[in-house]
Amino acid sequence: MERELLFEAKKLTKHFGPTVALDNVDFKVYRGEITGLIGENGSGKSTITSIAAGMQPATSGEMFFKGQPHKPSTMIEGAACGIGMIVQEQGTVSGISVAQNIFLGNEKKFTRFGIVNKKAMNAEAKKALDAIGFEGVDPSTPIDSLNMQDRKLVEIAKTVYQQPEMLVVDETTTALSQKGRDIIYGIMKKMKEENKAVVFISHDLEELMVTCDTLTVLRDGELITTLSKKEMNEDDIKKYMVGREMQGDYYRSDYGTPVSDExxxxxxxxxxxxxxxxxxxxxxxxxxxxxxxxxxxxxxxxxxxxxxxxxxxxxxxxxxxxxxxxxxxxxxxxxxxxxxxxxxxxxxxxxxxxxxxxxxxxxxxxxxxxxxxxxxxxxxxxxxxxxxxxxxxxxxxxxxxxxxxxxxxxxxxxxxxxxxxxxxxxxxxxxxxxxxxxxxxxxxxxxxxxxxxxxxxxxxxxxxxxxxxxxxxxxxxxxxxxxxxxxxxxxxxxxxxxxxx
Structure with missing residues (x-):
């Protein structure tokens, strides 16, 4: 069965002052697949996906989504095109409620004659939260009363509610407990089954190898290789990431070392x-x-x-x-x-x-x-x-x-x-x-x-x-x-x- 291309970046380049974050990167995402992205910090993973989602512009290069030129100027515009992104850092806005966060930028859905129907917004927000399995939260609750993990789940609910055709999950699992991770894994599996696509960024090699159909490795802003499921090997991936063999112990190797009574x-x-x-x-x-x-x-x-x-x-x-x-x-x-x-x-x-x-x-x-x-x-x-x-x-x-x-x-x-x-x-x-x-x-x-x-x-x-x-x-x-x-x-x-x- 021929793979259907959903997103493509050609010679994508991004400069931050004298720093080259992306250097002529070609990147493809196919329908019905979970595409992993891995690389050392500063390798360009978040940069390429944030450009695709409309968070920031590229310096040069071009993008295509569903076969059409793609150049969103904001994340709202990117979401309207069909690309949703769960960001690595805090993606909610303080000072407003859970429901207002979920529909931030889309309040007109509940507005008539300039007045927002908060009851209707809260009811729809509850549906969005329930849909991902995050129950028991009052949508009218101030977002600042939630802990970091629950705020991240609100962000996930918001992104999934928009029904993206391509979902970017950027280092999100590191901020979640196992329950939160299971929610993310379930969403990714469902999108794959619906012939949509997921780009999954993580530093957890085991997580990527289990979850992803393909894995693209970036290093210093350049695309090093893309591996199929059967080509994924932990030692090889590490070498591609850092450009050398990993040396020495990872965790501690000592046992039986006494600890002071003090x-x-x-x-x-x-x-x-x-x-x-x-x-x-x-x-x-x-x-x-x-x-x-x-x-x-x-x-x-x-x-x-x-x-x-x-x-x-x-x-x-x-x-x-x-x-x-x-x-x-x-x-x-x-x-x-x-x-x-x-x-x-x-x-x-x-x-x-x-x-x-x-x-x-x-x-x-x-x-x-x-x-x-x-x-x-x-x-x-x-x-x-x-x-x-x-x-x-x-x-x-x-x-x-x-x-x-x-x-x-x-x-x-x-x-x-x-x-x-x-x-x-x-x-x-x-x-x-x-x-x-x-x-x-x-x-x-x-x-x-x-x-x-x-x-x-x-x-x-x-x-x-x-x-x-x-x-x-x-x-x-x-x-x-x-x-x-x-x-x-x-x-x-x-x-x-x-x-x-």
Whole structure:
């Protein structure tokens, strides 16, 4: 059976100042297929799909959709043509309701004589939410009252409601629990069965190899190869991505390494204002990598925020054991040598309109001050050290963070706290949206910090990450601890899943 071409890009090129994000790329998407896109951070994956969806214009080249020239100037125009995109970052708008987000730009559907019929809009929004299996949410609820995952599900409902013929899923699964991922996988399968098309961007090789019919690899803005299902091989794909064989261990390879008895951080009987943690207690030891996992709404992300003084605590306390001081605010945590990488990087971890340099320096000024003097050279050297260590792709450290790829933004957040040389690091989904090469570098850096006596909390929705890196692993369920596991070669995902559900 002959494949039917739905979308085609010819010699597509995109420049951001002196940076070449795409370099004469030819790319095809066929009906009835899930096309995977993979590559290192900054390889051009999100750039090519965002141009197709109308988020930004190309510098040169041409596109065709359903055999016709395609040049949308906005995402609304792109959606009207039949291309929907679930973006990697937050795709909802604060200050309005769930329903208003779903129909943003299409309010006229419910408007008569200049008045919006909110009851009708809410009813239709509920249909959109129910259609993807996201039930139990009142469409009139303010979007800001939802957590990051639920906001992403609202965005998915909005995109699917528009019934696109080509759906772009950009690194979305990394922001979702298993339930959310199952919703996405179901949508992609349904679109394939309906002879529509999906472009699926992910850094998870196993996920791509299981889900996709073809896989296109980009590197440094160039298309390297496109593989059929039977041609997909994990080692080959990694080599195509990075242009070399991957060297060294991915996760830690040591077992049986003792952890100090010294407790550096203690949480006692903590109940948070959101109700996501209930009388929760835990200890973190010197030189320990403590993993925290669980399903969505288990309280693990609130736990990270509470440890850093970011979450309101109704009862109980968090204590820095070295000083005996209670951690009551982020400033207090900072002064005690703590660092925190938030899962919600664009809203909580970065100032998007500021430079890479300013973002990394934000947590390090007190380390560089010499009395009242701050050496410009010391500042530049401090930032460049993190840029090189984490391979942040940019044309200059003065480049605004908002123009970086999602993975490179994550590297900036990581560098901000690693550069500060924190004694205690709380990492909430630290490798979200980061390619396999940089993940390996981050894991090695985390392990080196452990060996230096630093204490690290890794909160993650990736069980393999937790198993591969943790000395000890706590599983949360409904705001309480439901399981505890110690580092072992025999520890399996099934054992952990049994106490998660």
């Amino acid at each position: 407790v550096v951080l203690k949480m006692e009987d903590v109940t948070t204002g959101t109700g996501m943690l209930m009388n929760f207690s835990m200890e973190l030891h010197k030189g320990e990598i403590l993993g925290i996992g669980g399903l969505s709404h288990c309280g693990m992300h609130e736990l990270g925020r509470a440890l850093f003084g970011e979450e309101k605590i109704l009862e109980g306390k968090v204590t820095d054991m070295k000083t005996g001081d209670e951690i009551t605010s982020p400033r207090c945590a900072l002064l005690h040598g703590y660092g925190y990488v938030s899962k919600n990087r664009d809203q909580e971890a970065l100032v998007l309109a500021e430079s890479i340099k300013d973002n990394i320096l934000a947590a390090g000024y007190d380390k560089l001050e010499k009395g009242i003097y701050l050496s410009p050279k010391d500042c530049t050297d401090y930032v460049n050290k993190q840029k090189e260590a984490l391979s942040i792709k940019c044309y200059s450290i003065t480049q605004d963070v908002q123009y970086l790829s999602g993975g490179n933004k994550q590297k900036v957040v990581f560098g901000k706290w690693v550069g500060r040389d924190c004694d205690i690091l709380i990492l909430d989904c630290p490798t979200r949206g980061v390619d396999i090469g940089v993940k390996a570098a981050m894991y090695q850096l985390i392990y080196q910090m452990k060996k230096q006596g630093k204490s690290i909390v890794i909160i993650s929705e990736e069980l393999q990450e937790l198993i591969g890196m943790s000395d000890r692993l706590l599983i949360l369920k409904n705001g309480n601890q439901s399981g505890e596991f110690f580092r072992s070669e025999d520890l399996s995902e099934n054992e952990i899943i049994n106490v998660m559900i």
